[in-house]
Amino acid sequence: MDIDGHIAELTAKLIAATGIQQYETKLRDNAVNEGKLEDLLSEGRAAAMFLDHGWQVVLRDSPDLQITFDGDVIYAEVKRFRQKEQDKLNDEAMSGVSGRSLALMPDVTESEGMAAWEQCVQVAIKKASQYMEGAANILVVESDSDCLELTASSIVREYDSKAFASTDRRLRRLDGIMLVNKGWATCGAFPSNVEFCQTRYVSVPLGDRVATALRSSIRLG
Numbered sequence: 001m002d003i004d005g006h007i008a009e010l011t012a013k014l015i016a017a018t019g020i021q022q023y024e025t026k027l028r029d030n031a032v033n034e035g036k037l038e039d040l041l042s043e044g045r046a047a048a049m050f051l052d053h054g055w056q057v058v059l060r061d062s063p064d065l066q067i068t069f070d071g072d073v074i075y076a077e078v079k080r081f082r083q084k085e086q087d088k089l090n091d092e093a094m095s096g097v098s099g100r101s102l103a104l105m106p107d108v109t110e111s112e113g114m115a116a117w118e119q120c121v122q123v124a125i126k127k128a129s130q131y132m133e134g135a136a137n138i139l140v141v142e143s144d145s146d147c148l149e150l151t152a153s154s155i156v157r158e159y160d161s162k163a164f165a166s167t168d169r170r171l172r173r174l175d176g177i178m179l180v181n182k183g184w185a186t187c188g189a190f191p192s193n194v195e196f197c198q199t200r201y202v203s204v205p206l207g208d209r210v211a212t213a214l215r216s217s218i219r220l221g
Contacts, residue, residue: 003024003027003028003031006027006041006044007023007044009044009048010023010044010047010048013048013051013052017056017057017058018057020059022059023040023044023059026040027044039080042079042080042142043059043065043078044059045142046064046078046140046221047065049180049194049218049220049221050065050067050218052220053217053218054217055067055068055213062077062130063075063076063130063137064076064077064078065077065078065140069209069213070210070213072136072207072209074137074175074206074210075131075132075135075136075137076137076138076178077127077130077137077138077140078140078142079123079139079140079141079142080141080142081116081123081141081142081143081145081148082144082145115147116145116147117154117158118158120141120151120155120177120179121155121158121159121162123139123141124139124159124174124177125162125171127139128170128173128174131170131174133170133173134203135173136204136205136210137173137175138174138176138177138178138196138214139174139176140177140178140180141177141178141179142180142182143179143181143183144182144183146184148179148181149181149183149184152177152178152179152195152196152197153195153197155177155179155197156176156198159171159174159199160199160200163199163201164200171201172202172203173202173204174202175199175202175204175205176196176197176199176206176214177197177199178194178195178196178214179194179195179196180221181193181195190219191219191220192219193219193220194219194220194221196214196215198211
């Protein structure tokens with residue numbers, strides 16, 4: 001894992017990013033813990049994604065990022081969704097077919113007792129204490145798993161249902177979920193691997209400009 005290269009990429013965008021030195025210290029302090037380090041690197045990749053699309057970024061402890069677009073400030077918590085064993089089994093199944101044959105591509109429900117998108121809902125709920133009170137917040141999920149492809153709307157619908165029914169008002173701090181699918185990108189005139197869906201029951205709604213930017217402008221992460 002190239003910490004130096006990762007930091008160099010962010011430093012090259014320093015005009016619009018702050019907090020890099022503190023972030024680099026966290027990376028080096030966790031260099032021997034591969035899983036933790038990869039989770040921390042996902043925060044930097046999320047920061048770079050926003051920077052590449054014209055946002056200003058501050059790397060923080062919690063929430064992970066403060067991001068600003070056209071004067072509107074929101075906070076982003078970043079979660080890495082790791083590749084599942086089922087992804088490897090599905091890849092093996094795909095490699096064994098040819099021509100017009102079809103391969104069965106199961107989700108992780110049978111092996112883990114819960115669909116990948118349901119696991120993501122649980123993550124969004126567990127992070128409630130990290131969403132900034134009195135501000136707009138989003139959760140950025142960087143997914144290494146094919147099992148989450150095209151599921152952002154399902155995740156948000158289920159989260160909305162639980163937030164509406166819950167007495168935990170912290171759940172209403174989350175304004176939306178951004179899913180970054182690392183393994184694929186849609187084809188067409190504007191390739192994209194980013195999905196963003198807004199939640200319905202929020203204490204501090206997103207402004208129209210920032211909501212449009214999150215939904216339409218950020219295509220590749």
